[in-house]
Amino acid sequence: MVLDKFSLKGKVGIVTGGGQGLGLAFCLAFAQAGADLVVAEINEETGPETVRKIEKLGRRALHVKTDVTRPESAEDMVRQAVEHFDRVDFLMNNAGITIWGEAENVSEADWKKVMDVNLNGLFYCSQAAARHMIERKQGSIINIASMSGLIVNKPQCQASYNASKAAVIHLTRSLAFEWAPHNIRVNALAPGYMDTEMARPFFEDPKTGGVWMDAIPMKRPGKPEELGPAAVYLASQASSYMTGSTLVIDGGYTIW
Numbered sequence: 001m002v003l004d005k006f007s008l009k010g011k012v013g014i015v016t017g018g019g020q021g022l023g024l025a026f027c028l029a030f031a032q033a034g035a036d037l038v039v040a041e042i043n044e045e046t047g048p049e050t051v052r053k054i055e056k057l058g059r060r061a062l063h064v065k066t067d068v069t070r071p072e073s074a075e076d077m078v079r080q081a082v083e084h085f086d087r088v089d090f091l092m093n094n095a096g097i098t099i100w101g102e103a104e105n106v107s108e109a110d111w112k113k114v115m116d117v118n119l120n121g122l123f124y125c126s127q128a129a130a131r132h133m134i135e136r137k138q139g140s141i142i143n144i145a146s147m148s149g150l151i152v153n154k155p156q157c158q159a160s161y162n163a164s165k166a167a168v169i170h171l172t173r174s175l176a177f178e179w180a181p182h183n184i185r186v187n188a189l190a191p192g193y194m195d196t197e198m199a200r201p202f203f204e205d206p207k208t209g210g211v212w213m214d215a216i217p218m219k220r221p222g223k224p225e226e227l228g229p230a231a232v233y234l235a236s237q238a239s240s241y242m243t244g245s246t247l248v249i250d251g252g253y254t255i256w
């Protein structure tokens, strides 16, 4: 039956940056759909908190302290997931950061930091997971891009973030091509402005929030839990013929 295709019962997934914000919402959505999860989170307080929330939903979960910017940490994340749960069926690359600043003033360190987490880290985790998935001849990788990979936000200056997310969208296509013969699907999810704790102060500040709201046809930010069903779709057999695609969920921001 069609709804059965969305089930993640018996599946094991990894979510990077699962300690808070969208990553937490994705973990809860995956758990509600039946998955056991590795919360690959650099923060040693929020990672275990997410584990407890997943366990309250009746699923198994493990926090693995992970710094996605270090290839050996990405490898350890997959090794511990396999040791603990026997396999990895899907990986969600969610960890990401933004540093605002005019392009002419941005420091080399800040530029590299954004690229390191958003692009390089996403690649290291994908590579580590794919090595395992290739052996098993199955897997789904979901990359959290952003509408910023398709358009340029205003009024804030964030060239490094925009460039990193555009690269994530094209890396998604490249990996989808390379790993399709191994039955591994690679897709991206591109959210618009979401109402996370981090974003709320900017929504409340008219200098940013006013401009943002004007540009959103639906006139509101998205709620993190509104991305959950799409994430479950991409992780599950419901999207079995989808690879290399980017699913945009942005309240209409990118239509004009």
Ligand SMILES: NC(=O)c1ccc[n+]([C@@H]2O[C@H](COP(=O)([O-])OP(=O)(O)OC[C@H]3O[C@@H](n4cnc5c(N)ncnc54)[C@H](O)[C@@H]3O)[C@@H](O)[C@H]2O)c1
Pocket: 016, 017, 018, 019, 020, 021, 022, 023, 040, 041, 042, 043, 046, 066, 067, 068, 069, 094, 095, 096, 097, 117, 121, 144, 145, 146, 147, 190, 191, 192, 193, 194, 195, 196, 198, 199
């Ligand atoms: N919030 C939005 O409006 C929005 C919109 C579009 C895309 N996104 C993307 O969604 C993802 C999550 O965003 P969010 O708003 O929930 O951010 P957030 O800052 O609330 O959460 C990011 C999480 O990633 C973790 N993290 C940071 N660096 C890490 C590293 N090196 N290794 C492992 N974990 C690390 C943090 O500890 C944190 O738990 C990001 O990729 C972001 O670019 C967010």
